[in-house]
Amino acid sequence: MDRNSIFGLLIIGAILIGYTYLTKPSEEEIKAINTRDSIARVDRLHNEEVEAARLEGLKAQYAEVKEDTVAMKESYGAFAGAVNQQEEFITLENKLVKLTLNTKGGRISNVQLKKFQTHDSLPLLLWAEKNSKFGLTFYSENKPMNTQDLFFVEANGADAVDATSSEKGVSMRLMVGDDKYIEYKYTLAPDSYMVDFTVNLVGMQDVISRNSNFVTFNWQEDIPGQEKGRKFENQYTALYYKFFEDAVESLSAAGEKEEDLATKVKWIGFKQQFFSSVLIADEAFKGVKLKSSTMDETSRVLKNFSAEISLPYQGNKIETYPMQFYFGPNKFKTLRKYGKDIQLESMVNLGWGIFGWINRYFVIEIFNFLERFISNYGIIILILTIIIKLLLAPLTYKSYMSTAKMKVLKPQIDAINEKIPKDKAMERQQATMALYKKAGVNPMGGCLPMLVQFPFLIALFRFFPASFELRQQSFLWAKDLSSYDSIMTLPWNIPWYGDHVSLFCLLMAGTNLVYTSMNGQMQSSQQMPGMKYMMYLMPVMFLGWFNNYASGLSYYYFIATLFTVLQTIAIRKFMVDDDKVLAMLEANKKKPVKKSKFQQRLEEAAKQRGKK
Template structure:
């Protein structure tokens, strides 16, 4: 075998070498005879499918350029510019956008750093205002418009211009960015950073030039804001949302909607990224306190420049999809550009806080989502800012706001306390009635169960009169809850031992992670709040008269524990409100009960009523001119309680008569 192997692979190739085959010449391309004076039709459009010429890549250096104050040393720039923007010549895109007001808007957990509102995700390669155009990308071959360095042709204090021209001389693209600078007159206005949306705007003008002697077609895709920061993701109740405002069919109104990050991830995985093809008023990404919204400047009803909007996943969180970073892509309409002509599209990026006066100036008021009780919630925020304006910290302002609201609601609270006292008076009679039913029908019999259900139904109707004031107060309490939970004024505001009223107080870090709940810090305020709520419940809840009520009260106690777990991660400002309102409620109840006992001891006996006669007719009591609409509901509830009380007294009297008659027999 070894000899055969050596013979076949070593000796045979040397003795009889293989003659190589002759090389076949390459087939030349077919040449078509075209007259020398032949020209294209005057209005012919060069199709996108035309074979592009291979062009060398433009050679421009990669640079990073700032508009606005790069650092906080220049006080003049900090006043004149609300934003500091860092550009990258690679792709002529925006790397980061920072808010210059570090005192009011510091980075989360870092008071010594400015907040980076756009470009916070350093792990992604996507950037804001990247541009893609298939017709030009095909000419660049190995590069694309969003990765190739552009030429910086002009730069000054407030603007920068990028240019890219294909080497075949057919196309030229220009991106001109303009950062808004405040004038001296605007700087003198009070609260200018809270009222002037123009200071938070970055303007972009996209110019597409057709340098060829024939009309050409092109469409491009512009990337929206990338890297809007999700602050305190473990404790927030709102994550990144894609916010959209589209014109109605008649153009009279704006149809505003949102899409959560988790929903965007689902749509991208299902390859259903299209958001809408309707005319766009604004579109972008928002979080709890900030928004980055892109607004086309052309009237999209008259001059439709954006054909379609799509959602994009910038960075997906596999474990928690709601934490994913998302953005949008805007695709232009198909543009037909005449020979040696150009088109311009203008956009404005609003990157700033979610304040009512600011977002309304860009027609995006819907991003201020206060829920069902929007008007009441806005009033609460106004009161909160009013207390802060007189020199109080926001922690003290929350306490003052709670005291003011509870003072205004004191008439309802007073009625609720009176109703609770009446219920306590009825409890012994209800308990006695329950025992009589048990003695009469026997326990767990059909008659006993039916009679007990009727008694419980009567008691529930009486309790409903006491719940009525609670229902009337509920919208106010919910509005106060939403106002404190979504007010940007509380962000990074310290009070007592906690550093941020918009986050849990985090007294100290736990040495372990709580299973199933994921808690890693000990929050003291929720524990205090839950304890006060439990004590308040015990003080206001009457003693049970049967096993069903006892079971219901045990269930309520269990629900209190569940609520304490649910509220463990709420912002410390909300816990401060819970603590204040529970202390107020218990103190108010104690004072009302004490006053009622004192009035009962000191009140003289009622004088006998004088008979009415012709000379002394009874004078009807006139209703108060200042009574509100809910007094009729209160009187109806009191009347219902009196009827039920009289019914119980009559039943007791009848039972005594029946027993007496049976004794005589």
């Protein structure tokens, strides 16, 4: 190297040394750098610890999930993938019914009847998820399975009933594999209370235990109170069922009752007072176990109904069980429309025998006819009452005439009783009957007309509480003709009476007292000992019997009795005169007594015995 190079290197070195000296950090800066480095070193160590903990946590979580998966696999077998999913709700509705379906269980969650409300103006839920059970039970891999605990998915594709967004149909599937599933199909027709419900088992022959001969469909509901007056509503809430091609029966409406039906059953109905949920078989259910339980009076629930239905299982690739649900009102005309061939209308209790015939073929027909022209049901009941009373007027007149004849003969009966001592009761009776026969009076003549009218009284006793048409229909002070009317709430509950005062019941009892008094003037206390006071006691007893009954019934009895009172006054004033009746009976005495053929045969037989 020459001198210039060495000199240049020295200058560069001096510059570097000078620069280093001039730019070196101060003691404060050195301390800050050391502090920053320490913090960075601590953060790095903390992050390493956190990451290590996270990895340990993931390992533990994975182990736990793996353990749960193994446990779930052991518990649910092929259905383990249908557990612990998110619930989703699907709505299926028309103008009448709104169904809410839940993917958990693939079941009907709620049933709302859109045109009706409860007595306190709430939406009328015929079926609520929290108060019901719905699903199939069967054995798989020797373990009991219940579809209510498993999650379904909506079915998409050409083989589904309809897309989920459709207003008419929904298909829900519990998937086990690509071609293995349990399917519930729901189809709701426009403007209909009927829901088609089909259960399909597809590819389940290797999933459901091979030794199974049936799967069980479980349906259970808590029946809530929908109407005013728990006790009365409870009487008309019952579990009904119809035998295949046979009669409709029901479990006892009170207490707890079970029935194990080996005979084929066409349908099962969970009936409330005015609404029903009915499960109808396409053909017939071949094994059914039913149970009805009455809840405590403090419970909001009236009763609990349950049905266990055995569906035959043959292990085929596809097993299909078509059914239908009816969710709707217990209106006689509506039930007959939807189930005329299967007697759904038999759930409306109109009475047995002749009482039911009167309601079906007379009262309901008149009621339905008047509905076309009159919207006020109080007026309809009034007109119905007048029609019935006019039809029975000839019998009423005949009954009054019989009573009038007995009345005018009373002095002659009293004379016989004075003439013949009390210890000769048989002789008294013979003399009295001879007088009746000679005067042409039948002492039982007033009973037959009353017996003819009696079926109408009983028939209408059944009709009004069961008449859906009267539900929540107001008239005068009565807000609901299907339940009791109340003009006063009492501060306490009176046994056999209640905690309120029904004005229609009071009016009915009052008119019955008036009618009883009028009849008492026509009757002979000696002919009917003790009956006079019993007749006065009956209207008083009506207060306890009818205070909690349908106000429409009390209103009908009030109008009917009032009409009878007016009829009696009119007959007494314008049609029957006691003097004329007595003159007619005296004229009858002068006529020869006609003997019946039976009496002639008896007398002839007596003569023959006398000759021997």
